[in-house]
Every structure is written in structure tokens, then in C-alpha cells.
Amino acid sequence: MTALQEVAPREREGVRREALYFAVRNGKLMAGLGIVLALLVLGLVGPLLVDAAPNEYGPRPMSPPSAENWFGTTTFGQDIFAQFVHGLRSTFAVGVVGGGIAAILGMLVGFVAGYLGGIVDEVLNMLTNIILVIPTLAVLLIINAYLGIRSVAVQGLFIGLTSWPWAARAIRAQTFSLRTREFVDLARMSGSGTWKIITREIAPNMSSYLFMTFILLFGGSILIASSLDFIGLGPTEGTSLGLMLQNANQWSALHLGMWWWFIPPGAAITAIVGALYVANVGLDEVFNPKLRET
Amino acid sequence: MSLQVSELRVYYRTLRGEVRALDGMSFDLADGEILGLVGESGCGKSTLGKSLIRMDGRMRRMGGRVVLDGAELPIDDDRAMNDFRFREVSLIPQYAMSALNPTRKIRKMVGELLSSRGVALDTAELERRMDQVGLPREVLDRYPIELSGGMKQRMVMVISTLLDPSLLIADEVTSALDVSTQKAVARALLGFRDSGYVKSMIFVTHDIALTHHIADTIMVMYAGKLAEKAPADVIVKAPRHPYTRLLLESLPEVGVRYTERRLEGIAGSPPSLLDPPTGCRFRDRCPIAGEECAEEPPVTEIAPAHHVACWKA
Amino acid sequence: MRRYFGRKLLIYGLTFFVAVTVNWMIPRFMPGDPVASMIARANVTNTEAVEAMRAYYSSLFGFDQPLWQQYLNFWGALFSGDFGISIWLFPTPVSAVIAGAVPYTLALIIPSVLLSWVVGNRFGAYAARRKLLDNTVLPVGYVLTAMPYMWLAVLLAWTFGVIAGLFPVAGGYSFSMRPNWSWTFVLDLLHHWTLPFLSLFLVALGGWAIGMRNMIIYELESDYSNYLSALGAPSRLIRRYAFRNAVLPQITGLALQLGTLVAGALVTEIVFAYPGLGSLILKAIQNKDFFLLQGTFLFIVLGVLIANFIIDIVYVVVDPRTRAGMAGAQA
Amino acid sequence: TGGGSTPTPPASQPQSQGAVASANPDQLPRNETLYTTGTQWGPAPNFNPIREWDSAVGTKGLVYETLFHYDTNAGKLTPWLAASGTWVDDTTYELKLRPGIKWADGQPFTATDVVFSFELGKMETIPYHQVWEWLESAEATDDQTVKFTFSKANYQQWDFMLYTRSIVPEHIWKGRSEQEVLDGVNENPVGTGAYTFMSKGQDRVVLQRRDDWWGKATLNMEPKPRYIVDIATPSNEVAMGMLLQKGLDLSNNFLPGVANLVQGNFGLTTYYKEPPYMLSANTAWLVPNTTKKPMNDPAFRKALASSVNVKQIVESVYGNLVKAASPTGLLPQWDEYVDQSVVSASGFTFDTAKAEKLLSDAGYRDTDGDGYVENKDGSKINLSLIVPSGWTDWMEAARSISAAAKEGGIQITPDFPDSNALVERRVEGDFDLLINNERQLSNSPYTYYEYMFQLPIRKQQNTVNFARYENEKAWDLVQQLDQVKTDDVEGMKKITSQLQQIHLDDMPVIPLWYNGLWAQHSTTVWKNWPAADGSAPKTGAVMWRNWFELGGFETLTQLQPAAS
């Protein structure tokens, strides 16, 4: 059985070194991270490079990509490249805020439920299941509509508040199996309290898993945010890729043949999320020797 | 001569280099013989077992050959090996508890497995064999999850031997079981041999006492090499290799009490197989090692059927 | 078995209760007064008339009763299938409005969910451990799942609708048609249904394919697969077993994904002006039609709950482990 | 429109319904069907002509009819169900009905139906209830004559009543409760009009022409489309898509960028071939809350008016689909009521320098150097301009206003609450600035001045005077205007000139632009759409509620099949 097979790892290489070794050689991970990083850098640096304000009306409305306007302009002559780089920023922001909050909540609920077990687990589990079953986009629609979510941060907050359940579930399951590991008992016998055990013993053991969870939540938040933006429930200040799509759609870019308006934002969202997912598979392969290609 | 293994070298490819898990093993196994394979953890027992039936992706045969019933086993050709598996060589895996597809009833699974090998399921024969290991027939209509560990273990034994293979490899099949189940399983293995379901068997374990009960011959391995191989009684009663001796001395038998007789372990730890030392691999831990041990000791047959790899034996 | 379903029912019951309660709170505690909006639209200036209308609409929507009474009434009405009256489409009952839209949404969701699940799983299983396919299916799958539903919808509308002109880009059926069960009409329905369906199908397809690919790789490495290959079983059999076992988590995944898929359907409907629940919700939001929003939301929750429950049952039927665990069988 | 790109027409036309028309009885023949959109946004909720604001398209105008129509070009009432109407004395109005009109169920249409319809207004919640504050009685003196007696003759409003209120059949409506009248669905409407409802679907209503319609003989008119399918497109861009795919004949949506399509080879036409492309339908106003500081100061309001760059909104936001409003805000149709001398003396134009001067003259200075002026007491000015969220053109306009005001030194922050919340804030007076366009073209500028000046200010202002501007004199003048007979143009002008003076001096509301009578038509199946040049009809091509009486119906009678 597995327990017995573990007797052999004296020969096992250092886990970390090995992970790093495979990480830098994993094409999926590197390509995925590369794309995300490139877009992130573009989002961070881009706004400093373009001087046009994203929503400022320019002199050349509806013009296709050109030397002056790399991605062309909107119906109002706004520079789409300027919008794009600013939009990237808020898209990443929503991912970080939404994914971050969801990850924190998911970890909190997952760890506590998984570690404490018993009635706490039952209650949290029920909560998780309830939120899991309720179609969250519908809830988000309502919340957004009524509370008037008008900034990227608040949007991220609400996405975070509703998208944690699956993460909590997964983390709970992991915690459940880790909690029966003997080093947890050993920590208790060293006088560590619940919180300390969770943060110092259990969490570090699932760091790769937690990271992967965050990545998925990050991507998910971006997608949800873009959907919300698209139906007009996005932030009213600033710009985001989802809002660009919404505007393109609303101002009939499709029918007016202004492909340059709706292609870049969608492609960027797809690229970010897709690259994150691919990187995630890569990570999975790095941390999980079974999946490595032999 | 049923099985002849000669100079078999199987290495694992890893990041840090090659793990020489089997470094020139040679031995024979006769028809009807049960070979007990013992040795410290990590000495290459499972590697040997796997080499004879299915190498995993990281294993490489670096030399040597295996002949079973006169035919050479293409052990590093996964495809060619398929013809031999199950029919000629079969396996009771260490992970018997999880070896059965959890979502198939056992009867169905066996049927599908057999028909995939072009054999029709002979229910009567199957049930006869189940009777022999004391498995009730309704087990066939259950899912694996509904069986206890011992039952699963025995079911796997029955399945693995259905095609009457000439060689059966049983890798640590009893280590997870408690003593009474262990005994039943061990008995069943013997029964299989006696009923002719299998011709010969390699029984891998780290429990010398248990091996002694079922094996005809015991082979002791150390760090990827053969240390000693002799009839079971000879190994137990008159071991010649210092490692075998020390191993036996460290066994607390029922009745031995600390207060009466203090047993001692073997000092030191086995060498890394990544970069094994030259000469005798037990040299560092050996109480009687001498100059000559810097050179690798050949396996010599010091008495009929008693092979030892030690200068001092 | 009983306990398992008892527990599930409890969760569903609680979920439903929470959903209904939250739902009930929407028009009462959110900013924006439905009565005021009714009045504002009626273009009445006269003060007395305004007051009369206010009283009239307040009693019509039951806002003149104490809160607890309103809450109880809400439940009562719910069980008699009464979701109230739509404000936007006043005085159509919400149930009638929803009933008009539901067939379209179901016609989109059910086939796209089931087909994408089946096809995606097949694809993924097929791709796993086949280097060449894996290297194409995997990236394509990821691109598909990573696409925002509406963007794929817009791209499809653009390429197949606007540029190629192969498919209509709006509506449930041609405007020259009147619903009937003739072949022409059904074909026309399908013609309009194709693009929205495709956009939902493709996004979901990618997800399932990827999920299956990852699951099956684990399964192919599992002990029972190793045992089978050690016994020389052909890879066809091993794959079949692995597939069957890998599909099980995918079934639970289906339950988890339902909410998202419904959301996707909503967005897609909006892009294609498909007259289903999604367009309805958008309108309800834009028009502050609390009652309609309540109704659609409840309907979706109920739908997702029922679908989940069905999935639970299916799961028990296909996975012996849950059954054995539930019966407490010990050998 | 700058270097706007002109998209290429779609490759093919997927919806070639006409071809198989005859094969299927359930399919409407393309060449006899008019496809329209832009009025409904979802399934038709009711067919109740009393619910003028949300009944199914054509409920009033195509199915039910009014006594008169109003000819926006000639500026006078056109007899419709009524043959004529005259003031027999200052407070008595006598209406003669056309003989021989029948309801769709075959019952004759008589004076009692008219009386019944007006008396419905006695119910408190009926929108025209207030007419009974000055109407004393309505009686049918014979089958064809109705006599209205007034306690106070509000001529301007009465004309408005005459062409806006549907006449419903007494024999069917009699005995309906107030609730039924106000909220009833009126499932099977029986009207006098040229069409009946044929079917209703999730996203459309289908109207079928009545071949026994009275007007065919009496008016010698016939609406050309045998079927009208009005489609509920959920949004403008969808309407545009369908228009381009030739699935639609008429879109009454605001279609940004349509100018490019009109100029390209898409078979699309609008009323004008060049800006503003559309007729004007109403005025968009910037409404300051005059109860709040500094909007209570006329000088500030005037400075504000000068700081709005309407031209930029018209060009950039609307791509010239609208026209900048005149300083009076009166629609072009009312040009004759504009006193040019008042306008040239007191009117305003966009002029940042002037705005700055007005501000500093009035004592608003930037004391803390943040680029924005402060109140006279030194407190900061930061006005929020509310516009319903999702109204993209207005949202853009609000941004533009904010940017231009910044140049002038006024800090305005656009805010986009949901429309419901906005309505509440507007009603309660909880806002600084908002944009509003709820008054439409009508028979008289009276409706505009009522909108500007109505008193008294109530706690809740539901439909008019959102600025809460109090000027007794102005309101007095408005009431006087109401008492002027509608054919007395000179009498009206005398009063409107004074009102214009007050408006321009005090600026209670700031006119921005004229919203278009959005109508873009496809000439693929139907031709002879209204157009400014040639012999084309000059009526509006709209299916909007309340616009059939303003020429929408007449447009239908002028259409011609493109094939002919």
C-alpha cells in the first residue's frame, strides 16, 4: 500500500529543487506564465506609454488600426490601444481582488471545516453547498443591479464573495487528508493551537495546491467580471476589457465592421485566462510526478 | 529449469543520474519452486518483480536476459511482453487493495479481462479456485468496495492465476495484513502451487520468518545485488553471508525478551544506488570485512543450491 | 440510501429557503421603489391621482401589509405558482412571462450542456496520452474554456452571421413565421438556434475535454490500470475502465458547472437576442422589474436544484461506491 | 463624421422569406409585410389603449383610434373619427362624428362611445383624470354629436386631448372596474382602426389589416402593408444587425453610426440625407435643481449654459444624428413661436470665456486654486450630473458636459445611477443636475412651458418642473397661454415671447439638443419612405406610441411595395 511505498524516498531528490527543475522545463507552464506576464507588463507599462486618455475623444473616429492608433479608434475616436492597456490593468485588478478574496474565503472555510470537522464542518459544508448550488451569476446580477457596483474593486469584492465555494470544497478535502497526518498530532503535542496548526503545518503543505486554486479563481473572476461588464453591470468609472466589449457591442461595432474594436479585448481575456489555465496544467505536472511526460 | 535470470541490470533514470536498482542479478528458478525474496527496503526486490512482468516508464534494462521455459522474455518491449503476461508470467501486486476496478462487479471485470485475452470465462473453474481460498461465491457479484482487504487480496490472487501462468510474482502481498489474514493468504499461495495453478513463484517480502514458511528457496538481496541464495532451511539455520546472519540476528522471535537476550540491528545504512561503491557493497557495515572486500565478490555456489556472494563465506 | 437523499434534500431545501428569502428581500430592501416607478411611468401629474395610484399599487403588490405577513404571503403565493405581476410587462403575471421565455432557454441549455458533456468527455478521453492529439486538443480546449461566452458569441455572429451570412444573428425564429409544427418552422427554429447553441456548446466543450483529459490521465496511472496492463489487458479495455471511472467526477462537475452554464446561456441569449430567460433578466434589471427578477431568479434556482438532484440520483446509480457507502456494507 | 469607415454590405441575405411565402400559409408574404422595431423591448404586455405608455404597438393608432390626428407640418388637427369640432361658445365645444364608422365587431360607432371614453377619465387613476377639473360635462346630443361643456376652457390642452385619447367601445367596456380599465390586459381589443392583432409572440406582435376599415372609403386612405410585424429587439445593435440583414423594414431605434450606413450602399434611408438625418422629436434638457446652491442663482445657471459644448456632443457622441437645440429649446416645428429678437438679445451660445466672465462677475471665483470656482461663501462646488446607467449616449454626453464645464471652471461629476433610482431622486428633488427629455413634440409649445414652469412645487415632482423653479409670473403666463384659442397664433406668440424672455433670463432649464425621431428604413421591400426632398411624404415614419396620430399612420398609407 502507499504507506509502505513511502519507505523508499531516501533516494528521492529534494522536492523543491526537483519542482524548480521541472518548472523551467515545462513548456506549458512557461508559455502560460509568459503570456500572462507579457500582458501584465503591457497593462502596467502601457498606460505610461500612451498619452491618450482612454476615454478621450480623438480626431479620427472609426478608423482601423494605423500608425497613430495601433488598434484603431472607436466611434468617438477614442484610441482603442489606450483603452486596451488601461483595460488590461483593471482586468488584472479584478482578477487579483476577486480571485484573492475568493481564495481567502475558500481557504478560511476549507481549512476550518476540514481541520475542525464535526459540527463546524457540517455547517460550513452546508453553507458551501448552498452557495455552490445557487447560480451565482444571477445573484451577482441582482447585487450589481441594486447596489450599483461602480468600481473595479467593489466588483472584484462581490465576485470574490460568491465564487469561493468550489475552492473551499477542494481545500477542505485536502485538509481532511492532511489533518490525519501524524505531524499534525505532533504539532498539537508541541502545544500549537488550531490556528497555528492550520497556518504553519497544513497550509505550507498545500502551497502548490493553494497557488493553483488561486490561479483558477483569478481566471474565473476575470471571466465573470467580463460577463458582468458586458451586460452593463460593470464599473462605471474607468475602463476594462469587458466594458470595451460592451461598448463595441452597444455601438454596433459588429455591424459597422469595426472588428478592431471587439477583437482585442476578447482576445486578451481569452489569452489571459487560457494562459492561466495552461500554466495551471503545467504546475500540476510539475508538482505531480505522475503526470509528467516520461 | 523454469526461469533463468542472468546478469540482469535494470536502472532507473532520474534527474540525478541512474539508480542501479538491479546491478547484475543472476539466479535460476525451478518448476514448482517458490523463491522467497528478502532484503532491506530499497534493495531492489520490487524492481526485480517489475522487471519480470512490466517495467515502468523510468526503468531501463541495461543488460542481461531472462529466459522463461526456454523462451527469452522481451522484458523491455512492452508490446512483445504482452503475449507473456498473464499466460506465462503473472503478478499479485503489492497494491491488491486497489487493484480492482472500483466500478465493475467482479464477475464482469474478470469476464472482460479474460475475453480481452481471448479466453472464455470458465465460471466453474473460477468458483472452484475461490472455494480453495475460502471466498464465498457471491463475491463475484459484488463491487470491490464491498470486500474486506483480505478478500480483495485473495480475489486478486485468484484472478492473477486464472490462466495458470508458469511464473507468479507476489510482491509484498502480506505486509498490510494482520497476522491471521497473513497466514491465510500465505497458505493460499502454497495451495496454488500445489494445485498446479502456477508452476513457480517469486514471493517478495521483508519478513524472513514468513518467507521461511512458504518458500523452498530464499534469496537475500543487498543493494541491488544477490547476497545469498539457498534452500529456506539452510538460510535460516546456516546462513553464510554476514548480512544474512545479521539480519536473522535482529529478528525478535516470539519468546525472545529484551531482558533475556538483547538483539542488535545492523549498524550503518545501505549505500546509495545512485552511485554505489565499488567492491562489496556491504563492506561498510560488515563486521568481518577485509582487504579483499574492496573487490566485488562473485556469486559462488558453495554448496549445492547454495549461492553466496562473499569472500569470507 | 435514505440518509444520503435525506441529506441532499436537506441541503436543497435549505438552499431553496435561503434563495427564496433573499429573493423576497430584493424589492423590499433594495433602493428603488417599484410603486414609484409604476406611477412615474403612468405620466400622472395630479396629486390625488398619484396618491390613489400609490395606494392601489401598494395593495396590489402587497406592500401595505406588515413585513412578516408579506413574507408569509410570498411563500403562500409561491406554492400556488403565483410569482406576482410583472412591472415591466404590467399586468402580465410573472409566471406567464417566464413560461413564454423558458422553452427557448431550455432548448439552448439542455442540448448544449448534455452534448458538450458527452462530446467533451469523449474528446478528452481520446486525447489523453496521445501525444499528437493532446498537443492540439489541449490548447484548443483551453482557448475555448477561456473565452468569455459573449465574445465567442460575438465572433460566431460576426463570422457566420454578418460576414458569411449563413445564419441569422437574432431572434428565436424568422419574423415571417408563425409558430406551428410544420417542418419549415422547425427548420427555421433550428436555424436560429444554431449559433447561440454553438457558442454555449463550444465553451463548455473545451472545459469538459480538458477536465476529462486530466482525470483520465490520473486514472490511467491508477493501480487498477497498472494491474490490468500487468496482466496484458489491451489498452482498449484499460481505457474503457479509466473512462468510466473518470466520468464519475465529471458528473459531479456537471452539477457544479450548472450555475455557470446557466449564466453563460444568459449572456449568449443577450448577444443573439434570443427570447429566453437571459434577455428577460436583462430587461427585468433594466426596468427594475423586481417581481420578474424574483420570478426568473427563483425559476433558475429551482431549475438548477432539480438538475442537481437528478445528477445526484444519476451519480448514485452509476457509482457503486456511493451505494455501498450508503448501505453501510462492510465485508 | 471624420474619416469614418464605410463597412461593406453583407455577402448574402440569409432571410429570403419571400421565396417560400406561398408554400406555407403560416408564413407571411414578404412583399405584403412590414417589419418594424424600436418600440417594444419585450413581449407585449397588454392591448389596453388607456395604458398609452406600455400597451402593444399600434394599440392606439392602428387598432383604437382618436378623434383627430395632428399634422405636425401644417400645425393643425386633422379630423379622424370626428368629422369636425367647433367652439360654439367660449366654454362649449361641439364635436361632429363621421357617420358609418363601425367597430371591428360590427357594432356602430356612436357619440355615446366618445362620451363613455371621456367619462372613463372620471376614475382617479386614469391618466387624463385631470381633464375633469375643467371639463364639466360631455353629452351625446345625438348619434353623431357630442357636446362638451367646460368650467374653464383650456384650449391648448383640449386640442391635445382631442388627438391623444383613444375612443373605446362602450358596449364592451361598460361595467369594467377601475382596476380593469387601468390595468386590464384587454385581451381581444375591438377598435375602429385599420388593423387587428393577429398574433402575439415572445418577441413580436403581428397586426393584420382590416379590409373593411371605414377610412378606406371615407378618407380614401389605405395603409399598404397587409401585415405589420413589430419585433421586440432587446437592444439597438440587434436592431441594426437585423436591418442590415434585411430582416427589418423600419427601425425606430437610435442606431449610432447609422450615418455611415446611409451613405454606404446598404439600401438604408433616413429623413434627411445629411445631418441631422432625422426629424426632431423632443428636446434634451439639462435640468439644474434650483433649490440648491449655487443652482438657485440665475447667473450661475447662465454661466453653466454657456459652458456646455453641445456641438461636441452632437458631433462626437451622436455623430451628427441630432441637432443642437435653439436657446429657447422649442422644437423646430415650433419655429414660428420663437421671438428672434428675444433670442438674439438674451440667447446664449457655447463660450468658455463668457462662462468664466459670468461666473466671476457673479462672484464665483477659484479661491483655492484647484481650477474650479468656489461658492461665494468659499465652499467648494462639486455638482453631480445624473444620467440613467446604461443610456450610453447620454452617459457619453454627461462626460462631455463635465469636461467642457471644467474648462469654464465648474466642477461637474457624472454619476450613473439606475434609472429607477434616478426617477426617485428626480421626483424627490435629490439631485444637482440631470438630463431629461420627457416632453415630446405636440400641438403646442404650451406643453413645453408647462413642463418648465408649472406651479405649485410639490414635495414630489412627477412629470414636470423637475428644476423646482418658482416663478409665479411665468406660471401665470403659461396658464394664460392655455386659454388662448389654438388658432390664435398671434395671441400665442405674444405670450410665448414673454415666456422666452423669462426662460433666457433665468435659465430654469438649459436646452441641449433635439433628440431625433429615430427612423431608418430599408428600401428593399417598401419604398416611398418619408424624406426631406422630392415628393416623398413629409410625415414621421415611427411606430412609437402616441406617434401614429402625429403622422405615423399617414406614413403607412404612403408606402409602396419596392417591386412595383
Added chain:
Amino acid sequence: MLRIQDVTKQFRVGAFGGKSVTAVQNVSFEVAPGEVVSLIGESGSGKSTIGRLILGLSPATSGSITFDGLPVKSGKEYYRRIQGIFQDPFSSFNPVFKADRVFGMIKEAYFPAVPGPEWSERVEQSLRDVRLNPGQVLGKYPHQLSGGQLQRLLIARALLLDIKLLVADEITSMLDASTRIDVLNLLAELKSRGLGVLYITHDLSLGNYLAERTVVLRRGSVVEMGLTELVFGDPLHPYTRELLSAVPRLHEPWDDAATVDTCLYHERGASGGLLEAEPGHLVACAQLETC
């Protein structure tokens, strides 16, 4: 010193604790200072559960466990005197940290005031006590150490505290035969220093090797207990006999005669205690006389 009196432990399983499993039933025994008591029984018989109860890692359903007269109370003070070591040395160390972190945790919790150098001194001393070379084991990750080394690290860790009782739950089952004996010898030495040990195992020969007294457990109840030489030398309960007979011995064949009829498996009911067959040898069997 350690006194276990009528302890019962039930686990609630299933949704909302719908079902319960009795893992330990009415168990009573004692461990004196300097005494090794071995707890023997087949898999699932409740051995580990008893160990965890004693360590305060889970609460007993009923009965009392006292240590020096005080009830079990999981907390720093309690663990100053009692420590436990478990079966799997590899899972007893958090794989992401260096193995010597277990010492750091003890310092943090119990000796925050001890200055660093002095602490290192203590740790090294303790390591030498368990015959480990400090230089070889400190600063390494668990996977870089052998199972025997890790188990000894754990013992050294326990020794840093002035413990009186060590609960050793199957600490040798994952070890090689030769390493195993080293660890056992170490325990035996500790005993001679006055440490009480509860040695939990399913390997009878190991229990026999080390313990003064033996407790045989079956399905959560004690079936036989007493001095080791009595229990092993003259097993009275049929279950004990069967267990003993199943143990493979090097020089004797399996003894089939010992396999007895199942009818003899009648234990005394939950109410009954154990019968004293001879001084220092208790057994639970209703039909003891007949066999």
C-alpha cells in the same frame, strides 16, 4: 501513574453523526513508571484509539483516564509529561520543513526563555541519548533521513521534555528489521531510566520482546492482559492463542491445532470485567473452564 478506567470511545459517522462505531469499549488498565506495557491486537481493534485518548488528541466518550491522579487535558502542561510517537516516521514530519523543526517547536512552546546556545546543547545531548550523530541529522529535510533516524529524532524530541510516559504507536512497523531492533532497544533503555512506555503494536513478537505487561485487545475490548510471560507463555483466551499461532516463527511450522472453534469467542458481556485466572493474568472468556 497512568490509569485508564472503563474507557469507551464511540465515533460518530455518517451525516450528522447518524451512526456510531464503538472503537473502544470498557477498557481499563494502568501503566506504572518505568514500565513497558504493550497493547496488542489485530487491525482495527482500537489500539491507536486508546493511544490517542491517552494523549488527549480526542476525548473519551465515557470512563476516565487519569495521569498522576489528574484527568487528561490536552494542553501544554499535559504534554510536558506525556508524549506520543506514531507509526509513520515520514508522515510525522512536515515534509516542507527541515526535520529539526520539531525541536524548534518544543522550544517555542516550552522553553522560550532558554538562550540559543544552551538550547542547541540540550538538543545535541538529547540526540546523542538516542544515539544519533547531531551533525548527521540536523539541518536536513525529512526525506533526506532514514526512517530509523526520524523515529529517533522523535524520541529525542520527546526526551527534551521531562516526560514520564511515552505512547509509542506502532513506531517500528515502517522500519526495516535491523533498524527496528535498534529503536526497540532504545525504548528499553529509556525504560530503565524510569520512563513508562505504552507500546502499541500488532506484532506480537515485538510486544513480547519489550514489555513487562501485555494487554490483548479485540474489537475494542480487552480479552486478556497480564504479565507478558504469562500471557504469551500460557495464553488463555482463544483469541490470544489464535493470534499467537498465526505469528510466523523462524524455526517452527505454523501450529494449526491452535485454531479453535468460534464458539469459544464468547466474551463476557460489556457489563462483565475480567476474570483473574492466576495472579497477574486476567482473561475475559465465559467458557474458560471448558477449554
